[in-house]
Amino acid sequence: MSDPTFKAFRIHSADGRKVEPRLETLTLDDLSAGDVVIRGAWSSINYKDALAATGVGRILRSFPLVGGVDIAGTVVSSSDPRVAVGDEVIVNGCGLSETHDGGFAEFARVRGEWTTPIPAGLDARTAMGLGTAGFTAALAIHRMEQNGQAPGNGPVLVNGATGGVGSVAIDMLSRRGYSVTALTGKTTATDYLTGLGADTVLHTAALDMGTRPLEKALWAGAIDNLGGDILAWLTRTMQPHGNIASIGMAAGIELSTTVMPFILRGVNLLGINSVEAPRAVRIAVWNRIADDLRPAHLDDIVRHEISLDDLVEAFPAYIDGSVIGRTIVRLR
Numbered sequence: 001m002s003d004p005t006f007k008a009f010r011i012h013s014a015d016g017r018k019v020e021p022r023l024e025t026l027t028l029d030d031l032s033a034g035d036v037v038i039r040g041a042w043s044s045i046n047y048k049d050a051l052a053a054t055g056v057g058r059i060l061r062s063f064p065l066v067g068g069v070d071i072a073g074t075v076v077s078s079s080d081p082r083v084a085v086g087d088e089v090i091v092n093g094c095g096l097s098e099t100h101d102g103g104f105a106e107f108a109r110v111r112g113e114w115t116t117p118i119p120a121g122l123d124a125r126t127a128m129g130l131g132t133a134g135f136t137a138a139l140a141i142h143r144m145e146q147n148g149q150a151p152g153n154g155p156v157l158v159n160g161a162t163g164g165v166g167s168v169a170i171d172m173l174s175r176r177g178y179s180v181t182a183l184t185g186k187t188t189a190t191d192y193l194t195g196l197g198a199d200t201v202l203h204t205a206a207l208d209m210g211t212r213p214l215e216k217a218l219w220a221g222a223i224d225n226l227g228g229d230i231l232a233w234l235t236r237t238m239q240p241h242g243n244i245a246s247i248g249m250a251a252g253i254e255l256s257t258t259v260m261p262f263i264l265r266g267v268n269l270l271g272i273n274s275v276e277a278p279r280a281v282r283i284a285v286w287n288r289i290a291d292d293l294r295p296a297h298l299d300d301i302v303r304h305e306i307s308l309d310d311l312v313e314a315f316p317a318y319i320d321g322s323v324i325g326r327t328i329v330r331l332r
């Protein structure tokens with residue numbers, strides 16, 4: 001194909017610390033190397049994108065890079081035999097906006113290994129309505145179920161509940177028949193969370209977390225987006241053989257607990273890494289997202305649709321934790 005010029009949200013840094021994001025006009029030759037070129041249709045915002053573009057977190061390992069950990073669109077060239085021109089594909093994670101130019105651009109050049117075909121029943125827009133957040137929620141449920149989680153075991157707690165991962169996790173779990181307790185810092189979000197399928201909504205400020213190594217056993221499962229004290233409390237309040245999926249660190253990277261939940265209650269702490277999931281796992285999980293984990297309320301979760309020009313103004317709400325639901329980014 002002739003080398004097009006296109007718009008990209010690119011993050012620079014003069015000193016490797018302070019970041020300077022800006023919209024630029026690029027050509028394919030400016031992008032990181034890859035064997036597949038995608039004409040982007042949609043991307044989305046995840047917490048990590050806000051960390052990267054504001055410099056609050058050190059996400060990029062080299063500069064400059066196009067931001068955005070997600071992209072969905074149409075393959076326009078490929079030398080990977082598994083990927084054909086015209087295929088509709090998703091790339092989420094895989095080093096986008098960390099070590100490789102990412103998805104906030106009209107074109108992306110990636111490795112064929114990173115692409116997942118958009119499953120029947122989803123399109124590029126719905127795929128990015130879910131994005132890394134939805135994929136990670138599904139991967140967590142998948143791992144928990146491989147480890148014995150089932151609706152009959154008892155309630156599953158989801159924290160960071162109004163965020164992207166939390167919202168989608170509540171929707172997916174509820175649709176699968178789980179009883180879901182949402183834990184949120186927002187006292188005004190109860191209707192939103194019950195609308196997604198939460199049976200109970202708890203507010204962080206009202207929690208009595210106790211201090212004992214083992215507190216009353218409450219949860220059969222948990223999806224943790226926060227880390228820190230809340231994750232420590234979860235370890236202390238899990239039912240025997242319960243699974244905690246450790247996804248995020250929006251509240252902290254520390255974990256202060258004891259071995260008691262693990263050796264006396266057989267609690268499982270499952271690490272979830274969406275970035276480096278192998279291709280076969282990605283395909284299996286995306287296929288589940290289009291099938292038994294398909295969210296029922298994605299239209300309520302995707303609350304903002306923006307363009308590349310609007311990105312900079314969208315990030316602060318992610319950093320201060322005031323965001324609700326998901327934001328998708330139109331690329332063409």
Ligand SMILES: NC(=O)c1ccc[n+]([C@@H]2O[C@H](COP(=O)([O-])OP(=O)(O)OC[C@H]3O[C@@H](n4cnc5c(N)ncnc54)[C@H](OP(=O)(O)O)[C@@H]3O)[C@@H](O)[C@H]2O)c1
Nearest residue numbers: 047160161162163164165184185248249250251273274321
């Ligand atoms: N392991 C992986 O592969 C993976 C993949 C995706 C995301 N993540 C991580 O998972 C977490 C959630 O991601 P996301 O995209 O859903 O983020 P998000 O949309 O920004 O939502 C995060 C939510 O966490 C709560 N929160 C934010 N800051 C907080 C703070 N300082 N203290 C307590 N609660 C806070 C808020 O929910 P409430 O107000 O409802 O409490 C917020 O809406 C992030 O840490 C992200 O980096 C990890």
